[in-house]
Amino acid sequence: MRITLWGTRGSLPSAGPETVRYGGNTSCVEVRGRSHALLVLDAGTGIRRLGGTVDPGVTRIHILLTHLHMDHIQGLGFFAPLYRDGVEVHVYGPRSTTQDLRTRLTRYLSPPLFPVRLRDLPSRPHLHDVPLSRFEVDEFTITCELVAHPGPTVGYRITDGGGTLAYLPDHEPALGVPRFPLDAAWTSGYELAQRADLLIHDTQYTMPEYVEHVGWGHSAIDHAIAFARLARVRRLVMFHHDPGHSDAMLDRLLAEAGNAGPFPFELVSGIEGMQFEI
Amino acid sequence: MLQKQVEIILMRQLASYLTLPVFVVDPEGNLLYYNASAEPLLGRQFDEAGEMPIREWSTIFAPVDERGAPLPPDALPLAIALQKRRPAYRRIRITGLDGVPRELEVVAFPLEGQGRRFLGAVAIFYSVNAR
Ligand SMILES: [Zn+2]
Numbered sequence: 001m002r003i004t005l006w007g008t009r010g011s012l013p014s015a016g017p018e019t020v021r022y023g024g025n026t027s028c029v030e031v032r033g034r035s036h037a038l039l040v041l042d043a044g045t046g047i048r049r050l051g052g053t054v055d056p057g058v059t060r061i062h063i064l065l066t067h068l069h070m071d072h073i074q075g076l077g078f079f080a081p082l083y084r085d086g087v088e089v090h091v092y093g094p095r096s097t098t099q100d101l102r103t104r105l106t107r108y109l110s111p112p113l114f115p116v117r118l119r120d121l122p123s124r125p126h127l128h129d130v131p132l133s134r135f136e137v138d139e140f141t142i143t144c145e146l147v148a149h150p151g152p153t154v155g156y157r158i159t160d161g162g163g164t165l166a167y168l169p170d171h172e173p174a175l176g177v178p179r180f181p182l183d184a185a186w187t188s189g190y191e192l193a194q195r196a197d198l199l200i201h202d203t204q205y206t207m208p209e210y211v212e213h214v215g216w217g218h219s220a221i222d223h224a225i226a227f228a229r230l231a232r233v234r235r236l237v238m239f240h241h242d243p244g245h246s247d248a249m250l251d252r253l254l255a256e257a258g259n260a261g262p263f264p265f266e267l268v269s270g271i272e273g274m275q276f277e278i
Numbered sequence: 279m280l281q282k283q284v285e286i287i288l289m290r291q292l293a294s295y296l297t298l299p300v301f302v303v304d305p306e307g308n309l310l311y312y313n314a315s316a317e318p319l320l321g322r323q324f325d326e327a328g329e330m331p332i333r334e335w336s337t338i339f340a341p342v343d344e345r346g347a348p349l350p351p352d353a354l355p356l357a358i359a360l361q362k363r364r365p366a367y368r369r370i371r372i373t374g375l376d377g378v379p380r381e382l383e384v385v386a387f388p389l390e391g392q393g394r395r396f397l398g399a400v401a402i403f404y405s406v407n408a409r
């Protein structure tokens with residue numbers, strides 16, 4: 001499968017000269033299978049540019065939402081294929097203990113927050129409460145589990161029989177753990193990530209920043225590295241960059257993280273437009 | 279090795295910060311975690327003993343009611359929380375592995391997560407004679 005990063009920023013779109021290289025768009029990742037099946041992971045503002053590249057021949061699209069925080073759904077109404085007749089769009093995301101995905105998503109995709117109602121979109125998207133289990137979508141096998149982040153939030157493990165991608169953009173597995181990590185059985189997200197070829201993981205904070213934001217649902221870079229080591233992944237992509245982290249700072253954080261190596265995996269910092277083949 | 283569900287993981291994290299003894303069990307009653315305050319009751323440290331099958335930990339207690347009559351396992355709050363999936367309360371007497379007789383208030387509640395997944399139960403113990 002081919003994986004393209006369309007938005008690597010966390011929390012808030014962060015356009016400006018200081019973020020132009022890593023990009024200011026929020027979470028969105030494209031996954032293409034061998035038969036050109038199209039999966040979209042999260043609908044942050046990065047999804048708008050992805051929409052422009054989806055050719056009219058594509059008749060079915062699956063959008064997998066990890067959760068409904070604004071930075072993961074804000075781009076949904078700006079995804080051009082949703083306005084095409086005859087495109088079958090499936091949107092998956094977690095329900096809450098009291099409301100289904102449609103009810104939760106409609107709170108944003110309706111006036112006054114957004115002028116167009118979900119039901120008025122020409123593609124009439126199908127909404128699915130994502131099962132907390134394994135399911136098949138086109139040529140992909142997807143495993144979905146709840147992970148540690150405020151509100152119902154899932155991570156995804158996607159495999160096409162060949163390679164495996166794990167996507168955990170908002171994840172705080174170190175919450176309440178004095179010496180992270182505990183053993184694998186007691187680590188949120190472990191089964192989703194274990195032995196993945198590519199792990200896209202939350203690295204919102206430096207360690208001093210994390211100490212000020214315990215319980216906000218995100219990881220320090222050191223936590224993501226420890227998690228990747230525990231899960232024995234082949235490659236870790238740093239993701240969900242803090243809006244306040246400039247290009248220069250992200251370069252420095254990657255270099256500093258690398259100095260603590262060598263690691264048994266490749267460490268990459270996610271840049272908008274980056275592609276991976278697994 | 280199966281990774282625990284996130285609700286169980288977060289419950290352990292919370293329990294590890296609490297001063298009252300806390301047990302976390304799976305749907306079958308196997309003891310998945312107990313905090314440091316519960317270690318005197320079981321006579322061993324969680325870090326050494328790890329998880330404990332229900333056969334093992336439930337016999338340690340030999341619980342009796344306030345009049346000293348043996349309590350059948352089904353009458354214990356944790357068993358009620360697991361079987362009936364509702365909170366339960368009872369005052370019991372036990373002799374922990376440290377040999378100390380204790381009168382305990384026990385509150386147990388079921389853990390039901392997203393999608394009505396039944397994940398187990400939690401018991402919290404309050405030692406009446408220690409206070
Ligand atoms: Zn986010």
Ligand SMILES: [Zn+2]
Binds near residue numbers: 067069149
């Ligand atoms: Zn979030």
